[in-house]
Amino acid sequence: SWYVCDPTAAQYIFQDDPFLTPRTPGEFKLYSLSQESGRNAAKYFVDTYPKFFQKDFAEPHIPCLMPESVQLQIDEVSEAALVERIELRKVKAAVDLYDQLLQAGTKVSLDVTNNLLDLICLYGDQDPKQENEPEQRKEDTELIHVVFLMYRENNSAERIFSLMPERNAHSYSALVRGMVKYGSFSKAFNTYTDLLNNRLTADVHIFNALISAAPDMREKYNERWDLILDLLKQMSEQKVKPNMLTFNAVLKALKRCGPLARSQSLLVIGEMKALGIAPSLASYDHVLSVFYKAASPAHGHTEILQDVLNELSGKSFHAQDPDDDYFFFCLDNKDMEQAYRVHHLLGEGENWRLLGDSYQQSIYYGRFFNLLCMMEHIDVVLKWYRELIPSLYYPNSHGMQDLLQALDTDSRLDLIPLIWKDIRQLGHDNKVELVEEMLSLMAREKQSPEVQESFAECALDVKSLYVQGERARPLLEWTATSLGNITSILLSAHKRLVCCAIHSADMCLHAVTFDCSRESLMLDFLSSIKDSNDAGRAVELLRLSASFCLAITPKLIEQVQQEFVLSEDQKSSGFSFVGGASCSGSNSSTDCR
Structure with missing residues (x-):
């Protein structure tokens, strides 16, 4: 089985320190963050001060686990120093050195310049966040990058591109992908037009980026699809062979093309297979999203999910697209059989690795457990409850x-x-x-x-x-x-x-x-007191009922008088307050002062 044999055992990531095994969702999050923070801190010291970690006692020797130097070793102004800064992802340092080389009259090779463009467009003209730096929300980071590229006309990528004495398709590809990534869609299409005017042929990466940006270039659904078809036609004319990411970009764009997406998405999947390109999990997830949005809740989605699961049954996948890990979150319908099939697919081969991080795993298991509670008999629910909790899932209060x-x-x-x-x-x-x-x-x-x-x-x-x-x-x-x-x-x-x-x-x-409406509770209370024949408690209950101005008070008085033998003191002390009560017997909460 792909999960632990002992469902009461902790997850494998906690086996190093059983004493600190989390028992609650909060402890789980704290442990996971602390563990990752410790790894990042250790890696920071190893990479920053490699001279203190020169001795290798590891047997066998594992090169990928040895410290990597992140310090600059070449101080001179040369192309070799530029290559070093690019490899170490020092964006600002690489841009500064490139400017110094140009000012010194040193020619930088086309390949190195293209690699610099790749680096700048990947990280948005900013140094990448180091693992030891505080975590920053993805939304904030992307917003900063979008604002930078969209509103700074002469950013480093465009400036260096304009200074290049010669450009090839790689140069345009880097710039187009950077523009699309950070929201400059019109500039990306204009750059593509400039590429064609210079009698160059676009590569598959340019078309993939432009296809993903197509829905943002048109308002109407049919116009968006026409633009996508035009790009695909140009790919064919330029003899650029599409890859799996090309079709995934088309399918993802179709989700923003309205009702026509249902018929076209199936044709796209068919075209992929005709070209010998195996769809990834992201491909099927996009198709399911298209049908789920276009179909009514009770029609369409279940049928297409069944067809997809029939095709995926028994197959093991590996990550090919950043959206692959969204497939297993398709448990939105109330078909328990389909949910079991999705869960079984998760256990095939290495598919469980595509479930994502601990947060995504919690979402998946939460949906699966919710379906179990709604659709299955309690014995089946408890069976899964013992298997999933706490070894794989820490349920929230819901x-x-x-x-x-x-x-x-x-x-x-x-x-x-x-x-x-x-x-x-x-x-x-x-x-x-x-x-x-x-x-x-x-x-x-x-x-x-x-x-x-x-x-x-x-x-x-x-x-x-x-x-x-x-x-x-x-x-x-x-x-x-x-x-x-x-x-x-x-x-x-x-x-x-x-x-x-x-x-x-x-x-x-x-x-x-x-x-004030809990009159039945007072009757139950009086019945319990009657079992022990405690007249004093009965009188105390009457006083309590009258103090809350309950409408049932007269009935309680009558019942106490009939069922209990009261002393003169109890009669005088127990009923003296009833006649002077200010409440008229209403059970409205507004009468309870």
């Missing part, structure tokens, strides 16, 4: 809510106390919605005495999260719903003394938020 709903659907609420232990271990015991939903399920209907007793123990454990020491801050704040549900659960288990303690302390402190 995932645990899905599990509670599955327990409710198949009438297995008796398992809630066991799930509560997992909720606490996963660190979700501070999620108000999750805790209150669990309490609501346990309080909704009476169970067998054994189950009811386990519910009561669970409710007392939940209560400890609300009520802590004087200096300790409670994890949760009392609400009318949680207070009433815990009381109902304890009453059903005949833990009356505990309930009285809760009401005498917490309920009175939170009288403003008490739900």
Whole structure:
């Protein structure tokens, strides 16, 4: 199996230090970031100070694990120094040295200049972020690069390109790809026109970039598709053979071409196969996206997904396109059979590597587990629950809510106390919605005495999260719903003394938020008191009901008078406040002051 044999074991990335194995999603994220930060810090010192790491004790010797020098070794102004800066990805230093070479009258070869253009257009005229630098959001980085290239007319790439005494297709290719990458679409097409005017032939990379930019050059869907077809026709005329990325660019652009995308996307896949080009996972993901957007939710998507899975069944893929890792996020329909087939495909060969980083893995398993909870019997859900958690997936609070709903659907609420232990271990015991939903399920209907007793123990454990020491801050704040549900659960288990303690302390402190409509709760309370024939508690309950101005108070008084033998002191102390109550018996929450 492609996942661990022991589902309770930690992921393989945590095997080096079992003591620090995470137990919650927060710990998982902290551990993963700390581990990666440690690697980056070690690599920084090894690469920055290689002279301190000259001795190699490793057996066998592994060259790729040896330190790489990132320090500049050539100080002179020469083409060799420029090549060194390009190889070390020192963008600004390479541009400065190139300018110095031109000022000195030194001619730089075409190949080196093209490599410099490649470097500049790849990183947007900025030095790449080093691994030891703070993480910067991808959106912010791309925005900086787009603004730089779109609004600086004479950026380094265009300036160097204009100074080149001779240019070839590689030169134009670097500039076009850079312009498309950072949003200068019109400039990219103008540069392509300039290439044709200079009687040069574009390479496949230029066409791939222009095809991906085509939807941004036209407003109407049919005009966008016509532009794509025109580019493909020009490829054929210039005898440029398309590759897999070419067709993927067409399919990705089709997603922005409206209704005509459905028929055309299938033709594109057919053309790929006719040319002997095997589609990648990204190709199929684009097709699924086209059909999912164009079709209604109940038609089209499931059928095309089935056809795709039939074709991919039993195949192992490797990364060929940056969008390959999006394929396994196609679990948007409610077809459990298809979900199982996608999950089985994930286990074929090395396909699991295309699932992406830990964040993407969490999204995938979250969707898969959500489908299981909605569509499968609870026994199947629990089987997968034991296999996935925590070895492969740390569920969030929504995932645990899905599990509670599955327990409710198949009438297995008796398992809630066991799930509560997992909720606490996963660190979700501070999620108000999750805790209150669990309490609501346990309080909704009476169970067998054994189950009811386990519910009561669970409710007392939940209560400890609300009520802590004087200096300790409670994890949760009392609400009318949680207070009433815990009381109902304890009453059903005949833990009356505990309930009285809760009401005498917490309920009175939170009288403003008490739900005045919980009349049935008061009746249950009185019934529990009747079992022990405690007239004093009955009188105390009457006082509590009257203090909240509950409409059921007169009924409670009548029932207490009929079912309990009251002393004169209890009669005088217990009913003296009723006649002077300011509430008229309304159960409206606005009457509870």
